[in-house]
Amino acid sequence: MEDLRATTVEDPVQRRDLILLERAREGDLDAFNDLVVVYQDFLFALVVRMVPDRDQASDAVQEAFFSAYRNLDGFRGGSVRSWLSRITINAAMDAQRLKKRRPADPYPELEDDTWQPPADASADPVTTSLTAERHRALNAAMARITDDQRTAIVLYDVEGYDYAEIASLTGVSIGTVKSRIHRGRLALRGLLADRMDLFRG
């Protein structure tokens, strides 16, 4: 197995991650926990858009870190952040599958409502309020579309993955990814039909 510390990486963040990962492979739990501390907020923020229930999102992130620790030897180089993201997205999809088995317990609406997009410093109170209201409406609608559509939309529109990456992550064809995104946007537009003025403003 390749020693990751010997890999030439320019980016200091990636280099730090690789060193921590190599130490974790050698059995240094503190090194792995340093990686957890660095990425837990990011990964939770990623998952909570896909799994709007915060408890389930937390469980998915915890499972992802367990899986990452168990599969430390499966890391083949590259970006540790991408590797962890991939594992976490899989864990989030597992959580969604688990949720599907209990359809009587839908996602609560507006679960992750407290975060607002950063307002422009020069924005007036009306604009700030409008942005917040828009954000709330969008979150509520996102909680009501299907899991597959939400996952595809979050990964494409919000996180900026491309179609091929999403297809690889979710195990479906690129055509299916596109279809989920298109249908998801149509569903969002339908759910927001009465509030589209917020967005047109």
Added chain:
Amino acid sequence: MADQDRGSDDPRLAAAARHALHDEELIAAFAAGDIDDSAEAERARSVVQRCAMCRELHDDLLLVRGALQASGSAAQRAATRSAPRDFRLTAEDAARLRPGSPVARLGARLGWRDRLGVGIVAFGRPLGAGLATLGVAGLLIGSLVLSGSPMSLLAGAGASSAPAAEGTASAAEASNRAGATEPGETTRDTGLGVNAQSGGSSSAAGLLLFGGSAALLVVGVGLVIASRRGPQPISAGPGN
């Protein structure tokens, strides 16, 4: 007044009726710039130009997409908000997830446990069902053999009929000689000896078959249960 309202509604109703015939997914694909076929793209463009409701849908979809893109990526959110709990692993978690002994570590590195789990999930059901079927069949045959079934009786009859025939022949021969006394007795004794011998070996074989089949049945049922409860590991592929 009512007629006036109906008059003003009619064009809208007609437009809605026309719009209902239009393919909204085509408009969504067009809004996303995802139509590769130029003829399809032209059809979508034409519909958007002609139908006011399709045009509104197209514009709304662009607004929804823009709002999603502005809603904050995970990295942006993480910069201002913390996760609700600490996900660091405890020493117990670590010991459970990555076994400590050199042999276990080697096993974990080779991934034998995961592979076994995946193998059980993938093949356990058909393999287990096959083994269990063989086990049931073996038990049936074994029990028939042990209980002196037609099969074992047939086997016994087959073994004893030859000496009996020999006995009859030699008895006739003896009576012809008129000097021999009870030659059939000796022959009958010999016949019983063969019967007892073959009965002993068939019951041993039956016992062996019975035990082996029971073991097969247990293993088969166990495999089927294990494949149903099998772990569904979160894939941690390398693709970074």
